[in-house]
Every structure is written in structure tokens, then in C-alpha cells.
Amino acid sequence: MNGAAVHEEAVRVLIHASDPLTDTGIRSWLQARPEFSVVADEVDVIIVAAELLSVEATSVLRGLKATVDAPVVLLVDEETSGAAVLTAVECNVVALLNRERTSSEQLAAAVLTASRGGGILPPAALGTLLSHFRRPMDPRPTHSSGLTQREIDVLRLLADGLDTAETAEKINFSERAVKKVIHDLSQRLDLRNRTHAVAYALRNGAI
DSSP: OOOOOOOOOOEEEEEEESSHHHHHHHHHHHHTSTTEEEOSSSOSEEEEEESSOOHHHHHHHHHHHHHTOOOEEEEESSOOOTHHHHHHHHTTEEEEEETTTOOHHHHHHHHHHHHTTOOBOOHHHHHHHHHHHHSOSSOOOOSTTSOOHHHHHHHHHHHTTOOHHHHHHHTTOOHHHHHHHHHHHHHHHTOOSHHHHHHHHHHTTOO
């Protein structure tokens, strides 16, 4: 009896690179491999290549999440840690690789892993995620104002003129987590907005 080879459907990959040379290199390599198909829509995995996880790169990731919403393999030149890791994960990044040190086989493994629902993160990035999720998410108020220490820390930075992104970076949180802190305390204390929350903290001697 003749055995038939099992055909596995190619992983459909969208490429977004910060420069044309990188885009061409990744595209040529993927097109030479039968397990991958470079596409513009109906995407399984996105490869994003950038020098670092800058504001521009983060904006690209958020845009891709809003329009494509597929797992992302992120190639960057510089190590990514702290709040940047949390932001990346919130933007569907499941694999974080150093562009200069990643071989073609390692990139292939990352894309295949992402397509199967897995992820590949370096130890430092995993450490950031673990420390973030180990924190108590709903601590009891620790100040007479009814604010928790985390809320006080956030409001103090906002009172100093920092925006949400800068505040997140200072306290090693994601922007989403900072916004949640503000939302939760505003709901609990019947405050209208961020400015009202800062004024409340000042008036009650919390900051």
C-alpha cells in the first residue's frame, strides 16, 4: 500500500519591518520555506522587526492588534525589559527575540510556536511578567484618604506632570495597569476623572 505524505497547511505570515532591507531579507527567507506563506491578510502570525521597542514600534503593535489581532513575533536589536515587556505582551507579542543573535532556524521555531498558541520569551522578560502578576491586584487602602499605596504612587507621579506612559515606566507597570488603577479608585471614591483624583489625594494629604 502506498503511503501518502501528510500535508500541513503553511503558516500565513505578515511581515512589518522598520526598514526595507530587513523586510526583504525576512520575506525572501520565508518564501524559500514551504512551511510558511507571506500574506497581507488572513494572517496566522505577524513578524515585527524594529531596532527597539520605541513609542513608534509600540504604536505599530497596537495598530496591528486593532486591525489584525494575531500573535506577534517581535525582533529587536536591544534587550527589552520592565514596562516595555508588559506593553509588548498586551499587544499580542508572544515571542521576543534579539534580531542580531537570532538564527533563521530560531526564527522559524518561534513562528511555528506562535502559530500553535505558544510563546518564547527571554528569562529577563519572563521575570518581569512574573513579578508583575505576583503583585496583589486589589490591596486594601493603607491611608486615611482611602487610597492604597499603589494608588498614591500613581497619583503622585501624575501630580508631578507625568503622563500615563511615563508613570507606567517609573513604577514598572503597563499603561493598561495604570489606567485601571485610576479607573478603580475613581469608581470607588466617586471621582470624575484623573484631575479630580489628583485633587482628592492632595486635599486629603496623601501626596
